Amino acid sequence: MTQRSILKQLQRVTLQSQGLSKTHSFGKGKQAVLAALEHLGYIQIDTLSIVERAHHHTFWTRIPDYQIGYLDQLAEERKVFEYWFHAASYLPIRDFRYALPQMLLFKRGEARYFNNVDPKSLSYVKDRIRLDGPQKARDFISTGKKPGSWWDWKPTKVALEKLFMQGDLMVSGRSGMEKIYDLTERVLPSTVNTTEPSPLEFAEYLVETHLRAYGATTVKQIIHLKTGKSLRKDVEFVLQTMLEAKKVQQVNIDGMPPIFVLQALLDNTIKKPSPNIRLLSPFDNSVIHRERVEQLFDFAFRLECYIPKEKRQYGYFCLPILFGDVFIGRVDCKAHRKEGQFELIHLHIENKHLEVASWLEPFVQAVERFAVFNRCHSIKLTQVSPSALANELKQAFDR
Template sequence: MKTFLSLSEARKSALWNHLLKLSSVSLPTGKTGTKRVIDHLGYVQIDTLTVIERAHHHTLWVRQPSYTPQILDELLAKDRWVFEYWGHAASYLPMHDYRYYLPKMREFPRKNSWEKRWLLANKKLADSILKCIRDEGAMGSKEFKAQPGTGKRSWWNWKPAKTGLELLFWQGKLMVSERRNFQRIYDLTERVLPGNLNTTMPGDDELGRFMVLRALSVYGIAQENEIRGHIHAGKRNIVSASLKDMLASGEVMEVTVENFEKQKYFALPKTLEDSSKSLPEISNSGVFLLSPFDNMIILRERMKRLFNFDYTIECYIPEKKRKYGYFTLPILWGDTFIGRLDPKVDRKQKTFYVRHLAFEQEFKKAADLVPLLETQLKELARFNQCEQIKIEKVSPIKIEKLLKKKIISAHN
């Protein structure tokens, strides 16, 4: 079994394990395929930004083109197959992983934190929120506003009640029962959890093993800090201890990666077996336009190291300091990130705007890319319920004429 991977093999392993490949192997349609994606990735990050379709839907659609947002909504509210909690960030998580987040719920809030002080100072309010939901059923924060002219719930102060709902959620006393117009609707945890779900509290060893396996199953190969940063279900020292034990038992192997011989990488034996057998080549027959919060690119330093792609989401940067745009989507072609695309959807006009399409300086194959990019742009526009595409800016400028001739003329 090989324990040295070329950079190309390391990239290929990462892409295959993130379900970002084009081959004859495809995912099932409908909920079956969506479940498979979520279960494999371990989490899908929830996004509040609506420049285009929200990131959690985008992340699933990229891997399962038949996906629709209704599927995820039903997996949460109807099927109870996913739940909301903190994965890498606020995330949709497989319900069968619920027990591995119990330690985090038990430890919340941290000692001397503002959350701890708030809950101590507002115990009566927190108890009242729980009683209200127990008596009246699932509610969102809006239900805790006084209704004008009725005096109903006039004793609630909305902002403290909203804080209380969120902290009770992080404690695990409340769960998100559903989303209505993206607003969280909370209910008592015992009324949301499936009756047959295993809710046994895991020990440190079991939790650490879970986190190592979850990370390496999706990353392919990873450094220790990347494994620890994959999902935040337990403390970092727990992950490090489990990684050490799994190395000793042979459940995890140490790997050397080309150009990074002095850095330790780790992989599951199955990953190395697949690499030894030679994974199918990553196809250049299609393009992926990834969300800024896609699992593949969320660890920015990893992206810079393995793919030589220095990515930053610039919506948190003042406009004058932005280089590429507000909400750029990384463009993946084959095993290379070739640029980024800054989109904006005009929902009333059903128009998908490409505000800035920026390619990496070393990119040279625009003529080969254009028909593939056109196809993917059309699919992304359709997913966002848009009927036309308009490109505003392309850099470098020499590619602009080719793109506008091929794409704009077909969609204006």
């Protein structure tokens, strides 16, 4: 096989593993949400609400009948929990024990953060929750006149986060985006395995999670934002063991690190994804590893909301546009919920090889669906690049 054909196969392996090749990869309804989360390993939580928040957006992309309430219900049923993967995330409760190494790192004071928290604040917050029940951060705002005392907002907020990160507290629910904290023993089901995994078990978990979710991965992607030379060695050992057992195959492409691919996926013919448009969240699992997307799909993507306006190239909150197995561009958009209007502030079409007619109708349908998901009933197209496409696109939305 040529390197180009290998690359195309890796693209399809990735999209199929991510649940982006067909419409109902994980089924329908609430059970599909749990199935998707258990398959992908995590879904990143983000508070930005320019469009529907990232965790809901990511599920909706894969589950057409997704409803925001499904995730809340699964949290109440204790089938999912919140913790840290590479960022704040929802994870399946079955994987709770693999969060323990990081929790214990915080408990021992070996993490980079929360090492100088006042023990009085920790005791106060934990005792308050034990006696008064679940609490939000705002419940600890002092009504006294002496800000800065150890029970004031800042110390207790820090104490809440440390107790959460070290596993003494869990998020028992949310009020909007506000987290509600409770003692772990009152949240975590008694049937959940709480045995700390060995370093090798943790490495196996990371390798298996990445291979299941992406089909193909690299050592760098597996240990993304994880620290320690020993972890890298353990990950390399697990991959070598899988190579010897012919569970994975190593693929080499010029300019890329060694890629490890599930053998079962290579043995089967991966069909071309359906020619649908998917408007992806900037925090979607499929694009969160920016280097992976650029290497596999030749699509350089950066979220520009965190950089100064004058330095932005595409816009504040761009969504990657995936058509089948090709990224055709990105769109900076915003849901004006009070007005019920979904605005495409600037649509950037970057793929010059595909005829507009091939993706135009699916794109319009995808935007219309996404507008409804964002509780908007009208669509406004403000700017298009290249400008030569503007009239054709505006006419398509006016039909």
